[in-house]
Amino acid sequence: LSPVKLSAEKEVQTEEVGGVSCEVCQYAMGFLDSMLTKKSTEDEIEKKVEALCSHLPAAIENECDALVTEYGDELIKLIVQQLDPSKICKALKLCDASNSARVMRAPAGL
Secondary structure (H helix, E strand, O other): OEEEEOOOOOEEEEOEEOOEEHHHHHHHHHHHHHHOOOOOOHHHHHHHHHHHHHHOOHHHHHHHHHHHHHHHHHHHHHHHOOOOHHHHHHHOOOOOHHHOOOOOOOOOOO
16 A cells, blocks of 8 residues: 555555556546536547646646556546446446445535
8 A cells, every 4th residue: 555645634545556546546537527517528528538637636646647548548438438437446447346436526626
């Protein structure tokens, strides 16, 4: 387990799978979900996925980049299929059943 600081006062333990932790995947999916609408086109989704990491805290940006590089095409397919964001990281096998339901939403104003 490696600590990742999501904010100045909060540190979480992450379980990494292939260099991408479940928690970073969940955080990224929650943020992405808050940026998309049900009417988002595949092109809009692709652009949001590509820009996603630049909107996240610097402490997890590299891990987010690894997530997008490794799973970007699959992420886009799952989002286009309107899979619940809390299930995407499990579908990518980055989270197991015990931690698949905690999707963190982006802070307001981002």
